[in-house]
Amino acid sequence: MSQSNSEDVRAIRSTNLVEQVADHLTEAIIAGHYQPGERLSEMALARSLGVSRAPVREAARLLESRGLVVSQPRRGFFVRALDAAELEDVFDLRLCLERHAIERLALNYGEADRAALEHQVEVLCSLADDAGGSRRIEEDLKFHRLMITLGGNRRLLKAFNDLTHELRLCIALIAKTHESPESIAGSHRLLLDALASGDVGQCREAIDYHIGVARDYVVRSLDNSSLDKNGAAISGAAPGVSPEGEVLRVD
Amino acid sequence: MSQSNSEDVRAIRSTNLVEQVADHLTEAIIAGHYQPGERLSEMALARSLGVSRAPVREAARLLESRGLVVSQPRRGFFVRALDAAELEDVFDLRLCLERHAIERLALNYGEADRAALEHQVEVLCSLADDAGGSRRIEEDLKFHRLMITLGGNRRLLKAFNDLTHELRLCIALIAKTHESPESIAGSHRLLLDALASGDVGQCREAIDYHIGVARDYVVRSLDNSSLDKNGAAISGAAPGVSPEGEVLRVD
DNA sequence: GCCCCATAAACTGTCGACAGTCGGCAATCG
DNA sequence: CGATTGCCGACTGTCGACAGTTTATGGGGC
Structure with a gap:
């Protein structure tokens, strides 16, 4: 290279x-x-x-x-190099952030918010068989960024954006995603319905399901891909590389 | 300078x-x-x-x-330069992160965890009248880092550490904190009790209270300090400085 | 006296260079 | 034959310098 x-x-x-x-x-x-x-x-x-x-x-x-x-x-x-444990952490943090965001949004959900999200879902669905799915992932993330933005906490959006880069990183590790457009549409409309209901509990349930699906998909793909190539493709590729070692020390 | x-x-x-x-x-x-x-x-x-x-x-x-x-x-x-709205966002995100962390910890709370947290609270309380309270703030943050660490999500800890720098930043704006050691002790023991109870709801309530107190304190101090010096000391000190403008754009 | 423009100073973005350090390779010793 | 040590190459950390841009300064016009 x-x-x-x-x-x-x-x-x-x-x-x-x-x-x-x-x-x-x-x-x-x-x-x-x-x-x-x-x-x-x-x-x-x-x-x-x-x-x-x-x-x-x-x-x-x-x-x-x-x-x-x-x-x-x-x-x-x-x-x-992300290992499986770190991947879990990333999705767990994502869950943490998005739960908070959707609950914030649910408590202050207006017609403009609904329209904006609805529009983004349509954009997302219209990308039927795009190039490799990379574009679809971007539009998907854009929906979530929009949801967080409408939630109104900009610092939260920044935290999510930071996390987004790592999400892209682990997505890069797996084979290109090929979730069906219908499934994507349904998954996101579930979020819209939950928001429309105004019920915080339902929102939480919806986002838990939504992110759980994504997590399972990535984790499964990661397992396959790491099985494919000698099992050490993901972790330990560079000896001694311990990402964010600084984070370890509490004091 | x-x-x-x-x-x-x-x-x-x-x-x-x-x-x-x-x-x-x-x-x-x-x-x-x-x-x-x-x-x-x-x-x-x-x-x-x-x-x-x-x-x-x-x-x-x-x-x-x-x-x-x-x-x-x-x-x-x-x-x-943090304005009041950003300060709100910072504390809201902190709430988001710590809620998640304490709930994770509550679901998997061992004797070692309890002992470690207990010890840190004692350290915190022993700092009766330290130099300016800066040391006390550090030990306070250390308690929260410890709690998050024990929660087990390292990526979450990193997010909190990032936020910590901004917390220090806004703390720098206000007069040195002079919360009484008793109040600090009580506030943290509330968290320990909630964790010991194993009740997630109680944990959430405790952390909400805990962070709410800190937030109110900082916001109040910020108001005072910005009133002190001509009202423009915090926001708009440098014309055109819009922090993290990148975050604005969703697409 | 105030505003606008031109000139000058200061600063950032970028570059190439040098020194210290790390990893790999080979020669030497046990 | 294997382990150790010294050497060599490559690379990072740091520096000073140059070019283009921004900001400050001062003079002239209204």
Whole structure:
């Protein structure tokens, strides 16, 4: 992954190199061009993108804050490798955030909110057989972001966005999702119905079900994929890489 | 805030300049050495600390990811200015996270957990009249980190830690807290009792009360402090500074 | 006296370079 | 033949410098 293709060289150039490098790197990681745990060489990336190391370093820091890569002092950056336990944690946190968001929204649910969500569901359903399902995932996440936004807590939205990057990361690990449009539509309309009912308990039930389905799907796919390739494809690909070790210490 | 004191120059120096600069900056901001919305000059900071701009930039990026500063392209970094609405959001998110954590813990509450939490409460109570209360705030947060850690979701802990930096930020805005040790003790023992009962509802009630008290205290102090100094001390100190504008866009 | 514009200073974004450190490889010793 | 140690290459951490942009300053017009 260190060939200096001229296509890459011309791919970048306008304003804000850092953000562009970050976008490029994000896309490459999500697309699976790098293996989990793989080392990202600043020099190689800089050469490949035709920029100096400074923007690459800053972009890598950005991705680190988003949980897409981890850094080791004097060793550089590595593509974040999520294990099953971390995956569970990610979905558990997602549940935590979305429960709160939907309950907030249910307590203050207006016609405009309903219309906006309804519209997004239609957009989502209209993507019948899109390219690989990646677009569908984005529109799906957009629905959830919208729901959280309408809930009114912007800090909560930020927390969800942070988590979103990790969701994309683990989705990148599995085969492309191919959930049927009908199932997606039904799953989201359940949320709309719950919101319309104004019953907080029903909302909670709906979001629990919704996220539970997504979680099971990802976990199952992850199991399959890790079984496929020698079982060590996900965890332990890079020896000594312990993501967010800082988090461990309580004091 | 741009004098190049030699004391600062010698304050830094060993390994990992970025982290040291980040710590220094964090402490300075928390201590209130910079006004909310104040511009942080890379050059001035670099000169002041006796390092080059590169580590300062990376440290600033780190603080940005922690929500302590915000960046504007071509303009630099500014100390994050929290307004009342954002403060509400922060505490609402905290409530969301801690509710989830305590409920997880309640469902799997062991003797070791109880002992660890009990010990931390004792540590907290033993800090009767510590220096300015800053130490007390840290030990208080440590209790909550411990509770979340015992809950078992590490990603949740990371989310809380991120939020913690913003909590410190708004605490920095208000006068030093002087809650009585008895009140602190009681407030935390309420949580322990709720956990011991094993009743999720009681846990939720306890954490709601606990965080509600903290929120009211901070909000009240914030109101006072912003009334003190011409009402614009908190919001709008730097024109055009809109924190985390990225979060706004849903698509 | 106030506002607008031009000029100058200051600062950020980016770059290339140097030094210290880490990992791998080979030669040496047990 | 295996383990250890020293060396070599590669890479990260840090630095100083240059270019383009933003902000501050001062002069002129109304």
